[in-house]
Amino acid sequence: xxxxxxxxxxxxxxxxxxxxxxxxxxxxxxxxxxxxxxxxxxxxxxxxxxxxxxxxxxxxxxxxxxxxxxxxxxxxxxxxxxxxxxxxxxxxxxxxxxx
Numbered sequence: 237x238x239x240x241x242x243x244x245x246x247x248x249x250x251x252x253x254x255x256x257x258x259x260x261x262x263x264x265x266x267x268x269x270x271x272x273x274x275x276x277x278x279x280x281x282x283x284x285x286x287x288x289x290x291x292x293x294x295x296x297x298x299x300x301x302x303x304x305x306x307x308x309x310x311x312x313x314x315x316x317x318x319x320x321x322x323x324x325x326x327x328x329x330x331x332x333x334x335x
Contacts, residue, residue, distance in 0.1 A: 317325070 315322075
């Protein structure tokens with residue numbers, strides 16, 4: 237029951253907020269632009285279903301990208317502060333002030 241009360245309270249508080257002003261957010265050129273034309277769905281689905289989208293070159297490119305991303309992730313897993321800097325920083329901390 238407390239969660240229902242909390243939900244009702246949150247909804248009431250959200251209802252008290254003013255609606256944001258959206259006037260002037262769209263440029264005159266965008267407002268004057270024509271509506272986009274709708275495309276039939278069947279040709280799009282047929283093009284998506286055609287085989288041959290994945291080739292040896294695209295697979296090799298994807299493998300290269302994957303290896304590059306994994307190498308970047310491995311580099312980010314290392315320590316943020318190297319050992320020499322950490323030792324220097326800990327030497328500068330007054331241990332008595334921390335207690």
